[in-house]
Amino acid sequence: xxxxxxxxxxxxxxxxxxxxxxxxxxxxxxxxxxxxxxxxxxxxxxxxxxxxxxxxxxxxxxxxxxxxxxxxxxxxxxxxxxxxxxxxxxxxxxxxxxxxxxxxxxxxxxxxxxxxxxxxxxxxxxxxxxxxxxxxxxxxxxxxxxxxxxxxxxxxxxxxxxxxxxxxxxxxxxxxxxxx
Amino acid sequence: xxxxxxxxxxxxxxxxxxxxxxxxxxxxxxxxxxxxxxxxxxxxxxxxxxxxxxxxxxxxxxxxxxxxxxxxxxxxxxxxxxxxxxxxxxxxx
Numbered sequence: 713x714x715x716x717x718x719x720x721x722x723x724x725x726x727x728x729x730x731x732x733x734x735x736x737x738x739x740x741x742x743x744x745x746x747x748x749x750x751x752x753x754x755x756x757x758x759x760x761x762x763x764x765x766x767x768x769x770x771x772x773x774x775x776x777x778x779x780x781x782x783x784x785x786x787x788x789x790x791x792x793x794x795x796x797x798x799x800x801x802x803x804x805x806x807x808x809x810x811x812x813x814x815x816x817x818x819x820x821x822x823x824x825x826x827x828x829x830x831x832x833x834x835x836x837x838x839x840x841x842x843x844x845x846x847x848x849x850x851x852x853x854x855x856x857x858x859x860x861x862x863x864x865x866x867x868x869x870x871x872x873x874x875x876x877x878x879x880x881x882x883x884x885x886x887x888x889x890x891x892x
Numbered sequence: 893x894x895x896x897x898x899x900x901x902x903x904x905x906x907x908x909x910x911x912x913x914x915x916x917x918x919x920x921x922x923x924x925x926x927x928x929x930x931x932x933x934x935x936x937x938x939x940x941x942x943x944x945x946x947x948x949x950x951x952x953x954x955x956x957x958x959x960x961x962x963x964x965x966x967x968x969x970x971x972x973x974x975x976x977x978x979x980x981x982x983x984x985x
Contacts, residue, residue, distance in 0.1 A: 728927055735916045740909075747909045757912055764919045765926065827902050850906045884895045 716781045723771060735764055738782065741851050742789050748846045749793035750800065751835050759796055763789045779860055786853065787861045794839055826883075833883055837876050844869055845876035 722730040742763055747756025766788050774784050834842060844862060847853045848869070853861075855869045862869065912918075943949050 728923060729920070731923055732916060732920055735919050739911050739915055739919075743911045743915075744907060744909045748906055753909060756909070757915065760911075760915070761919055761922060765922055768923050768926065823898070823901070826898065827905065830902050846906075849903060852907075880899075881895075884899075 717776055720771060720774065720776075720781065723768075731764075731768055734767075734781075734785075738785055739764075741782075742785065745786060745789050745846060745851045746793045748834075748850050749790070749839075749843060750796050751831070755796065755800075759792050760789070762792055766792065780857070783857050783860050786847070786851070786857070790843055790847075790861055794843065797839055829883055830880060833880055834876075837879060841872045841876050844872040848873050 716734070719730050719733050723734075739760065743756060743760045746759045746763065747753050750756050750759060763785070767785055770788070774781065779787075834845070837845065840862070844858055847858045847861065848855065855866050858869045859866045944953075
Protein backbone atom coordinates (compact mmCIF):
# COMPACT_ATOMS: atom_id res chain seq x y z
CA UNK A 713 0.00 0.00 0.00
CA UNK A 714 1.20 3.45 -0.88
CA UNK A 715 1.97 5.98 1.82
CA UNK A 716 -1.08 8.15 2.52
CA UNK A 717 0.78 11.43 2.22
CA UNK A 718 2.16 10.35 -1.14
CA UNK A 719 -1.35 9.41 -2.30
CA UNK A 720 -2.68 12.79 -1.14
CA UNK A 721 0.12 14.61 -2.95
CA UNK A 722 -0.65 12.71 -6.12
CA UNK A 723 -4.34 13.64 -5.88
CA UNK A 724 -3.47 17.27 -5.26
CA UNK A 725 -1.27 17.17 -8.35
CA UNK A 726 -4.18 16.08 -10.50
CA UNK A 727 -4.09 12.27 -10.28
CA UNK A 728 -7.76 11.95 -9.41
CA UNK A 729 -7.75 8.15 -9.61
CA UNK A 730 -5.30 7.94 -6.71
CA UNK A 731 -8.28 8.84 -4.51
CA UNK A 732 -9.59 5.30 -5.09
CA UNK A 733 -6.76 4.10 -2.81
CA UNK A 734 -8.09 6.19 0.07
CA UNK A 735 -11.69 5.14 -0.57
CA UNK A 736 -10.73 1.47 -0.54
CA UNK A 737 -8.73 1.90 2.65
CA UNK A 738 -11.40 3.80 4.58
CA UNK A 739 -14.76 2.77 3.13
CA UNK A 740 -15.36 0.11 5.77
CA UNK A 741 -14.54 2.13 8.92
CA UNK A 742 -16.29 5.23 7.54
CA UNK A 743 -19.36 3.16 6.69
CA UNK A 744 -19.24 1.55 10.15
CA UNK A 745 -19.13 4.95 11.86
CA UNK A 746 -21.76 6.62 9.70
CA UNK A 747 -24.26 3.75 9.49
CA UNK A 748 -24.11 3.18 13.25
CA UNK A 749 -24.58 6.87 13.95
CA UNK A 750 -27.53 7.39 11.64
CA UNK A 751 -28.89 3.94 12.46
CA UNK A 752 -29.66 2.96 8.87
CA UNK A 753 -27.41 1.24 6.33
CA UNK A 754 -28.91 2.85 3.20
CA UNK A 755 -28.79 6.39 4.58
CA UNK A 756 -25.37 5.50 5.94
CA UNK A 757 -24.11 4.58 2.50
CA UNK A 758 -25.33 7.88 1.04
CA UNK A 759 -23.67 9.84 3.82
CA UNK A 760 -20.47 7.78 3.53
CA UNK A 761 -20.33 8.79 -0.15
CA UNK A 762 -20.84 12.41 0.86
CA UNK A 763 -17.96 12.03 3.31
CA UNK A 764 -15.59 11.01 0.52
CA UNK A 765 -16.87 13.76 -1.79
CA UNK A 766 -16.32 16.33 0.94
CA UNK A 767 -12.88 14.88 1.71
CA UNK A 768 -11.93 15.17 -1.96
CA UNK A 769 -13.15 18.77 -2.16
CA UNK A 770 -11.37 19.81 1.04
CA UNK A 771 -8.24 17.73 0.54
CA UNK A 772 -6.19 20.86 -0.13
CA UNK A 773 -6.97 22.07 3.40
CA UNK A 774 -5.78 18.86 5.07
CA UNK A 775 -2.68 19.53 7.14
CA UNK A 776 -0.63 16.39 7.94
CA UNK A 777 1.19 18.33 10.68
CA UNK A 778 -2.03 18.80 12.62
CA UNK A 779 -3.59 15.35 12.45
CA UNK A 780 -3.53 11.95 10.82
CA UNK A 781 -5.57 11.63 7.64
CA UNK A 782 -7.89 9.12 9.32
CA UNK A 783 -8.63 11.59 12.14
CA UNK A 784 -9.41 14.30 9.60
CA UNK A 785 -11.62 11.97 7.56
CA UNK A 786 -13.48 10.64 10.62
CA UNK A 787 -14.10 14.22 11.74
CA UNK A 788 -15.85 14.90 8.41
CA UNK A 789 -17.79 11.63 8.78
CA UNK A 790 -18.80 12.48 12.34
CA UNK A 791 -19.96 15.99 11.41
CA UNK A 792 -21.99 14.89 8.40
CA UNK A 793 -23.59 12.08 10.42
CA UNK A 794 -24.54 14.37 13.29
CA UNK A 795 -26.06 16.82 10.79
CA UNK A 796 -28.08 13.98 9.27
CA UNK A 797 -29.16 12.86 12.75
CA UNK A 798 -30.45 16.36 13.50
CA UNK A 799 -32.55 16.36 10.34
CA UNK A 800 -33.89 12.86 10.91
CA UNK A 801 -37.32 12.43 12.44
CA UNK A 802 -36.77 10.73 15.80
CA UNK A 803 -38.07 7.21 15.76
CA UNK A 804 -36.65 6.08 19.04
CA UNK A 805 -38.58 4.50 21.87
CA UNK A 806 -41.85 4.59 19.94
CA UNK A 807 -41.96 0.89 19.26
CA UNK A 808 -40.07 -0.49 22.21
CA UNK A 809 -42.06 -3.39 23.64
CA UNK A 810 -43.86 -2.61 26.87
CA UNK A 811 -42.42 -5.59 28.63
CA UNK A 812 -38.79 -6.26 28.21
CA UNK A 813 -38.52 -9.92 27.17
CA UNK A 814 -39.10 -12.77 29.49
CA UNK A 815 -36.52 -15.22 28.30
CA UNK A 816 -32.77 -15.11 28.29
CA UNK A 817 -31.59 -14.23 24.80
CA UNK A 818 -30.23 -17.70 24.17
CA UNK A 819 -32.46 -18.67 21.31
CA UNK A 820 -32.14 -16.92 17.99
CA UNK A 821 -35.45 -15.01 18.02
CA UNK A 822 -35.00 -13.73 21.54
CA UNK A 823 -31.45 -12.73 20.75
CA UNK A 824 -32.53 -10.79 17.66
CA UNK A 825 -35.16 -9.05 19.72
CA UNK A 826 -32.61 -8.21 22.35
CA UNK A 827 -30.23 -6.85 19.72
CA UNK A 828 -33.04 -4.61 18.47
CA UNK A 829 -33.52 -3.34 21.98
CA UNK A 830 -29.81 -2.65 22.24
CA UNK A 831 -30.01 -0.78 18.91
CA UNK A 832 -32.88 1.31 20.19
CA UNK A 833 -31.11 2.02 23.44
CA UNK A 834 -28.08 3.12 21.45
CA UNK A 835 -30.35 5.40 19.43
CA UNK A 836 -31.66 7.07 22.59
CA UNK A 837 -28.19 8.13 23.72
CA UNK A 838 -27.32 11.82 23.35
CA UNK A 839 -25.62 12.27 19.92
CA UNK A 840 -22.23 13.26 21.34
CA UNK A 841 -22.25 10.24 23.69
CA UNK A 842 -23.37 7.93 20.91
CA UNK A 843 -20.66 9.24 18.55
CA UNK A 844 -17.90 8.64 21.09
CA UNK A 845 -19.23 5.17 21.94
CA UNK A 846 -19.53 4.13 18.26
CA UNK A 847 -16.05 5.40 17.47
CA UNK A 848 -14.50 3.52 20.38
CA UNK A 849 -16.48 0.28 20.35
CA UNK A 850 -17.38 -0.30 16.71
CA UNK A 851 -14.77 1.59 14.69
CA UNK A 852 -12.01 0.79 17.19
CA UNK A 853 -10.49 4.27 17.34
CA UNK A 854 -8.14 5.13 20.18
CA UNK A 855 -9.29 7.48 22.94
CA UNK A 856 -6.67 9.96 21.78
CA UNK A 857 -8.00 9.97 18.22
CA UNK A 858 -11.57 10.34 19.48
CA UNK A 859 -10.56 13.24 21.70
CA UNK A 860 -9.08 14.97 18.62
CA UNK A 861 -12.15 14.30 16.51
CA UNK A 862 -14.56 15.47 19.21
CA UNK A 863 -12.23 18.22 20.40
CA UNK A 864 -12.61 17.14 24.03
CA UNK A 865 -10.14 15.78 26.56
CA UNK A 866 -9.52 12.07 27.04
CA UNK A 867 -11.23 12.10 30.45
CA UNK A 868 -14.45 13.28 28.83
CA UNK A 869 -14.12 10.56 26.18
CA UNK A 870 -13.80 7.96 28.96
CA UNK A 871 -16.77 9.28 30.91
CA UNK A 872 -19.00 9.45 27.80
CA UNK A 873 -18.13 5.86 26.92
CA UNK A 874 -18.76 4.60 30.44
CA UNK A 875 -22.12 6.43 30.57
CA UNK A 876 -23.11 4.90 27.24
CA UNK A 877 -22.07 1.45 28.43
CA UNK A 878 -24.01 1.92 31.66
CA UNK A 879 -27.12 2.80 29.66
CA UNK A 880 -26.74 -0.34 27.54
CA UNK A 881 -25.94 -2.43 30.61
CA UNK A 882 -29.24 -1.38 32.13
CA UNK A 883 -30.95 -3.51 29.46
CA UNK A 884 -29.03 -6.54 30.66
CA UNK A 885 -30.04 -5.77 34.24
CA UNK A 886 -33.69 -5.51 33.21
CA UNK A 887 -33.36 -8.82 31.45
CA UNK A 888 -31.97 -10.47 34.56
CA UNK A 889 -34.74 -8.95 36.71
CA UNK A 890 -37.39 -10.17 34.30
CA UNK A 891 -35.84 -13.58 34.25
CA UNK A 892 -36.25 -14.03 38.02
CA UNK B 893 -24.53 -17.40 27.23
CA UNK B 894 -23.03 -14.67 29.39
CA UNK B 895 -23.89 -10.97 29.11
CA UNK B 896 -20.45 -10.31 27.72
CA UNK B 897 -20.87 -12.89 25.00
CA UNK B 898 -24.23 -11.46 24.00
CA UNK B 899 -22.80 -7.93 24.03
CA UNK B 900 -19.84 -9.01 21.90
CA UNK B 901 -22.11 -10.72 19.43
CA UNK B 902 -24.15 -7.54 19.07
CA UNK B 903 -20.97 -5.51 18.82
CA UNK B 904 -19.56 -7.74 16.05
CA UNK B 905 -22.78 -7.35 14.15
CA UNK B 906 -22.45 -3.56 14.42
CA UNK B 907 -18.80 -3.67 13.33
CA UNK B 908 -19.52 -5.81 10.32
CA UNK B 909 -21.56 -3.29 8.35
CA UNK B 910 -21.66 -4.39 4.71
CA UNK B 911 -20.37 -1.93 2.14
CA UNK B 912 -22.14 -2.05 -1.23
CA UNK B 913 -20.15 -3.74 -3.99
CA UNK B 914 -20.21 -0.63 -6.17
CA UNK B 915 -19.47 1.81 -3.37
CA UNK B 916 -15.94 2.68 -4.51
CA UNK B 917 -16.99 2.95 -8.16
CA UNK B 918 -19.91 5.20 -7.23
CA UNK B 919 -17.64 7.45 -5.17
CA UNK B 920 -15.07 7.62 -7.95
CA UNK B 921 -17.64 8.46 -10.63
CA UNK B 922 -19.00 11.18 -8.33
CA UNK B 923 -15.47 12.53 -7.89
CA UNK B 924 -14.92 12.55 -11.64
CA UNK B 925 -18.21 14.41 -12.07
CA UNK B 926 -17.12 16.98 -9.47
CA UNK B 927 -13.79 17.35 -11.23
CA UNK B 928 -15.53 17.83 -14.58
CA UNK B 929 -17.79 20.53 -13.12
CA UNK B 930 -14.83 22.24 -11.48
CA UNK B 931 -12.97 22.26 -14.79
CA UNK B 932 -15.97 23.61 -16.66
CA UNK B 933 -16.24 26.38 -14.07
CA UNK B 934 -12.55 27.07 -14.49
CA UNK B 935 -12.87 27.33 -18.26
CA UNK B 936 -15.82 29.70 -17.90
CA UNK B 937 -13.75 31.86 -15.60
CA UNK B 938 -10.92 31.71 -18.08
CA UNK B 939 -13.29 32.76 -20.85
CA UNK B 940 -14.41 35.71 -18.75
CA UNK B 941 -10.78 36.76 -18.15
CA UNK B 942 -10.08 36.45 -21.86
CA UNK B 943 -13.10 38.59 -22.71
CA UNK B 944 -12.15 41.20 -20.15
CA UNK B 945 -8.68 41.45 -21.54
CA UNK B 946 -9.99 42.51 -24.96
CA UNK B 947 -9.82 46.24 -25.71
CA UNK B 948 -13.30 46.73 -27.08
CA UNK B 949 -14.83 44.90 -24.07
CA UNK B 950 -12.85 47.11 -21.74
CA UNK B 951 -13.93 50.21 -23.69
CA UNK B 952 -17.56 49.08 -23.63
CA UNK B 953 -17.46 48.46 -19.89
CA UNK B 954 -15.84 51.86 -19.24
CA UNK B 955 -18.42 53.58 -21.44
CA UNK B 956 -21.30 51.83 -19.68
CA UNK B 957 -19.81 52.79 -16.33
CA UNK B 958 -19.29 56.39 -17.41
CA UNK B 959 -22.82 56.78 -18.81
CA UNK B 960 -24.25 55.10 -15.71
CA UNK B 961 -22.28 57.49 -13.49
CA UNK B 962 -23.47 60.52 -15.48
CA UNK B 963 -27.10 59.40 -15.25
CA UNK B 964 -26.72 58.87 -11.52
CA UNK B 965 -25.23 62.36 -11.03
CA UNK B 966 -27.98 63.87 -13.19
CA UNK B 967 -30.67 62.14 -11.18
CA UNK B 968 -29.16 63.33 -7.88
CA UNK B 969 -28.89 66.91 -9.17
CA UNK B 970 -32.45 66.70 -10.47
CA UNK B 971 -33.66 65.46 -7.11
CA UNK B 972 -31.84 68.26 -5.23
CA UNK B 973 -33.09 70.94 -7.61
CA UNK B 974 -36.59 69.55 -7.46
CA UNK B 975 -36.68 69.62 -3.68
CA UNK B 976 -35.24 73.19 -3.67
CA UNK B 977 -37.95 74.36 -6.06
CA UNK B 978 -40.59 72.69 -3.96
CA UNK B 979 -39.27 74.35 -0.83
CA UNK B 980 -39.24 77.77 -2.54
CA UNK B 981 -42.68 77.26 -3.96
CA UNK B 982 -43.87 76.30 -0.52
CA UNK B 983 -42.52 79.51 1.01
CA UNK B 984 -44.10 81.70 -1.64
CA UNK B 985 -47.39 79.98 -1.35
